[in-house]
Amino acid sequence: MLPELGHFALILALLLAALQAFFGIAGPMLGRERWIAAVTPAVAGQFVMIATAVGCLVASFVANDFSVMYIAENSNSALPLFYRVTAMWGAHEGSLLLWILLLAAWTVAVTIGAARLPPRFAARVLGVLGVVSFGFLLFTLATSNPFLRLDPAAPDGRDLNPILQDPALAIHPPILYTGYVGFAVAFAFACAAMLEGRLDQMWARWTRPWTTAAWAFLTCGIALGSFWAYYELGWGGFWFWDPVENASFMPWLVGTALVHSLAVTDKRGLFKSWTLLLAILAFSMSMLGTFLVRSGVLVSVHSFAADPSRGIFILAFLIVMIGGALSLYAWRAPLLKSTAGFELGARESFLLFNNVLLVIAAATVFAGTLAPLISDALKLGTVSVGPPYFNPTFMLSMLPLLALLSVGIHSNWKRGRLQDKQRTLLYTLIAAAVLACGLVFGIYSHGRVLTPVGATLALWIVLASLVDPIDRWRRGLSLSRAVIGMTIAHLGLATAVIALTTVQSFTTERDVALAPGASASAGGYEFRFDGVRPVEGPNYDGVGGTIVVTRAGAPVTVLTPEKRQYWVQHQVITQTSIKMHRGNNLLVALGEDLGAGRWSVRIQIRPLVSLIWLAALIMAIGGATAASDRRYRTVRAAEAPALGATAGDGAA
Amino acid sequence: MNRFTLPAALFVLLVIVLAIGIKHSPDKGIIASPLIGKPAPQFSLPSLTDATRTVSSTSLRGRWYLLNVWGSWCGTCREEHRMLLEARQSGLVPLIGLDWKDDDAQALSWLQQLGNPYEVVAVDREGRTAIDWGVYAAPESFLVNPQGIVVYKCMGELTRQIWEKEILPRLPKQQTAKS
Numbered sequence: 015m016l017p018e019l020g021h022f023a024l025i026l027a028l029l030l031a032a033l034q035a036f037f038g039i040a041g042p043m044l045g046r047e048r049w050i051a052a053v054t055p056a057v058a059g060q061f062v063m064i065a066t067a068v069g070c071l072v073a074s075f076v077a078n079d080f081s082v083m084y085i086a087e088n089s090n091s092a093l094p095l096f097y098r099v100t101a102m103w104g105a106h107e108g109s110l111l112l113w114i115l116l117l118a119a120w121t122v123a124v125t126i127g128a129a130r131l132p133p134r135f136a137a138r139v140l141g142v143l144g145v146v147s148f149g150f151l152l153f154t155l156a157t158s159n160p161f162l163r164l165d166p167a168a169p170d171g172r173d174l175n176p177i178l179q180d181p182a183l184a185i186h187p188p189i190l191y192t193g194y195v196g197f198a199v200a201f202a203f204a205c206a207a208m209l210e211g212r213l214d215q216m217w218a219r220w221t222r223p224w225t226t227a228a229w230a231f232l233t234c235g236i237a238l239g240s241f242w243a244y245y246e247l248g249w250g251g252f253w254f255w256d257p258v259e260n261a262s263f264m265p266w267l268v269g270t271a272l273v274h275s276l277a278v279t280d281k282r283g284l285f286k287s288w289t290l291l292l293a294i295l296a297f298s299m300s301m302l303g304t305f306l307v308r309s310g311v312l313v314s315v316h317s318f319a320a321d322p323s324r325g326i327f328i329l330a331f332l333i334v335m336i337g338g339a340l341s342l343y344a345w346r347a348p349l350l351k352s353t354a355g356f357e358l359g360a361r362e363s364f365l366l367f368n369n370v371l372l373v374i375a376a377a378t379v380f381a382g383t384l385a386p387l388i389s390d391a392l393k394l395g396t397v398s399v400g401p402p403y404f405n406p407t408f409m410l411s412m413l414p415l416l417a418l419l420s421v422g423i424h425s426n427w428k429r430g431r432l433q434d435k436q437r438t439l440l441y442t443l444i445a446a447a448v449l450a451c452g453l454v455f456g457i458y459s460h461g462r463v464l465t466p467v468g469a470t471l472a473l474w475i476v477l478a479s480l481v482d483p484i485d486r487w488r489r490g491l492s493l494s495r496a497v498i499g500m501t502i503a504h505l506g507l508a509t510a511v512i513a514l515t516t517v518q519s520f521t522t523e524r525d526v527a528l529a530p531g532a533s534a535s536a537g538g539y540e541f542r543f544d545g546v547r548p549v550e551g552p553n554y555d556g557v558g559g560t561i562v563v564t565r566a567g568a569p570v571t572v573l574t575p576e577k578r579q580y581w582v583q584h585q586v587i588t589q590t591s592i593k594m595h596r597g598n599n600l601l602v603a604l605g606e607d608l609g610a611g612r613w614s615v616r617i618q619i620r621p622l623v624s625l626i627w628l629a630a631l632i633m634a635i636g637g638a639t640a641a642s643d644r645r646y647r648t649v650r651a652a653e654a655p656a657l658g659a660t661a662g663d664g665a666a
Numbered sequence: 667m668n669r670f671t672l673p674a675a676l677f678v679l680l681v682i683v684l685a686i687g688i689k690h691s692p693d694k695g696i697i698a699s700p701l702i703g704k705p706a707p708q709f710s711l712p713s714l715t716d717a718t719r720t721v722s723s724t725s726l727r728g729r730w731y732l733l734n735v736w737g738s739w740c741g742t743c744r745e746e747h748r749m750l751l752e753a754r755q756s757g758l759v760p761l762i763g764l765d766w767k768d769d770d771a772q773a774l775s776w777l778q779q780l781g782n783p784y785e786v787v788a789v790d791r792e793g794r795t796a797i798d799w800g801v802y803a804a805p806e807s808f809l810v811n812p813q814g815i816v817v818y819k820c821m822g823e824l825t826r827q828i829w830e831k832e833i834l835p836r837l838p839k840q841q842t843a844k845s
Contacts, residue, residue: 287670291673294673295673305684325687325688326688329681329684329685329688332681332684333681336677337674337677337678337681340673340674340677341674343670343673343674344670344671344673344674347670348668348670384683387683387684387687388683
């Protein structure tokens with residue numbers, strides 16, 4: 015009964031989404047006030063229906079209803095309750111439903127926030143979100159219905175894919191999708207502005223907190239995914255440039271550019287058409303990511319078992335949404351004229367560089383991700399594009415970005431004169447270089463050329479970002495949340511650069527064969543293997559090893575890697591054991607049983623690796639702080655943005 | 667064309683590439699197996715029909731074979747059974763069954779009732795061999811060449827389309843010409 019109820023609720027949600035889209039777009043166009051008034055109830059009703067559908071599916075998962083095909087394929091009666099709930103989004107159908115739920119939640123939030131917007135404009139924003147929601151609901155109902163019954167019912171389920179039975183991965187999709195879906199809001203604002211022909215900078219002001227919040231969620235989501243890949247997949251890396259990872263990284267890069275370009279449009283009324291384009295692109299990248307992951311055109315470690323009919327549907331949807339938005343852009347954007355100018359060396363020019371470099375970075379990732387597809391389509395044979403392409407090309411656009419950041423935050427709007435800041439910039443750069451070389455050569459006593467360069471740039475960002483806020487704080491001046499948020503996010507970026515540089519340069523990795531009682535040394539640590547013992551979990555069994563780590567005779571920690579075999583899917587999973595010691599990440603994984611108690615063991619020591627995920631968290635906190643700035647909540651439609659604002663107002 | 671229509675034009679190009687991508691990958695609804703292009707995992711198991719005989723990977727060397735993972739408990743296996751019988755009739759490639767985590771008596775009565783498409787059936791009661799082969803869920807089929815290299819893996823039902831478009835083209839010419 016529950017699955018049918020959920021199915022029915024989903025159909026009602028589809029109808030309400032259609033109404034929301036129609037009234038929201040046609041109402042303002044034809045000037046029908048009653049139609050406009052009907053948009054909000056449609057949003058509320060749709061949210062209730064979608065929440066009901068999700069509730070029904072989760073309840074069926076909890077009740078182990080294996081007469082539902084999706085549940086029979088992705089759950090099992092031995093699965094712990096927590097994973098039976100998160101198994102809801104463990105595969106394609108349910109994760110789409112989650113996507114739709116989050117979109118509905120964002121739409122409700124926009125509806126509440128839209129109370130301050132002109133009603134016609136708000137209706138258009140909600141109308142565009144209705145189109146997006148309608149497309150995804152139709153997609154779910156037509157090709158990916160999670161409520162389909164299985165007749166006869168399965169006696170037990172095939173179990174959730176064992177690699178997904180992990181807390182980090184259980185909460186990864188909701189957070190990541192919240193970020194993806196958040197860009198739909200920026201997209202809707204841009205489309206509404208173009209539909210209305212209201213292309214002043216106000217739409218940028220309204221969009222900023224939403225975009226920054228979405229960006230913060232996406233940052234967290236990507237970091238969680240990377241964290242999971244690191245310790246669950248046990249491949250000993252945190253980023254693989256896998257198509258699915260790239261699918262989340264491309265919207266992040268474009269979204270980062272958007273956050274900065276919105277600042278220029280909001281503050282100075284410049285880059286208007288460019289910002290519109292970025293808003294369209296950020297969401298297009300999210301949609302394209304969905305297409306690449308779900309259609310199966312690219313093979314990835316994360317692949318959902320795909321279905322070409324789904325690919326065709328998403329492609330059609332992409333054509334309608336992105337094609338429609340870009341056509342609208344081609345029609346409306348030429349009407350935009352920027353009257354204000356700026357000098358080279360003004361803050362605008364630095365943000366322009368920022369945008370160009372981030373878009374170039376996104377384009378190189380895009381090219382690398384799609385290269386196998388293009389080569390396949392042109393019959394050039396199968397190519398595989400990996401880190402040897404991505405790492406250097408990405409670095410090429412990132413290094414100038416980092417170098418310009420420190421100068422950029424000290425520049426002024428409109429005016430290009432940097433003379434009064436030259437001294438600050440020079441001193442902070444020298445201090446950063448000295449510190450970086452001291453750290454690199456002092457602690458690690460070796461390093462590649464890029465190591466001191468990366469460390470210098472990162473430390474320069476830290477020092478340069480902090481000069482102004484500290485100065486203002488000492489003089490007792492107030493700091494807006496936007497500026498604090500921007501500073502935190504930039505410090506997060508610097509942290510990430512330091513961590514990445516260190517990890518790339520100073521990782522120790524050894525594969526050894528150890529008999530019980532034997533030791534191996536790596537990176538100043540001793541690893542003693544104490545043999546393996548059988549282990550048993552709720553739905554798996556396997557072996558667990560014990561490895562005692564010491565440093566110069568003093569005990570450090572005990573690592574207990576496992577090799578698990580899940581009963582239902584018969585998949586063997588290597589559970590790595592990771593412990594932190596003085597900023598070093600010690601990782602041990604069990605390899606093969608070599609007989610006579612001997613095992614092959616992989617040992618890795620990565621300095622500062624956890625700093626990567628911490629850095630992402632710092633960036634996200636910065637984004638959240640900036641998004642909560644009061645200024646965004648007290649804007650009036652008629653308010654004119656201050657021209658020539660000082661550097662202290664920030665581009666957060 | 668001006669700079670404002672350029673994004674739309676680029677998007678059209680992208681759509682064309684993606685459309686070709688879909689068209690060229692009709693069967694990528696499959697999670698690619700890391701075994702493709704690698705030697706088939708070793709095994710040595712008792713035969714279902716004759717418990718004194720063993721079926722081993724070494725005894726299968728030197729010729730093409732299609733290893734089909736099945737079980738009498740598996741619903742989809744029943745659906746693909748008719749296609750397997752036809753495949754046997756064609757005589758193009760011998761089918762080796764891997765009876766996975768099954769009850770011998772039930773497996774035998776299954777073959778009696780539905781017909782036996784297999785040249786020989788290896789019994790994998792504990793499922794260790796299936797783990798070695800990276801079996802995710804039954805049914806699955808692996809095409810192995812005379813050098814013992816896995817050249818193709820089919821996850822799920824072996825349909826006529828997969829048989830004609832994926833299996834047959836991979837077999838050597840003279841072998842398919844025999845029929």
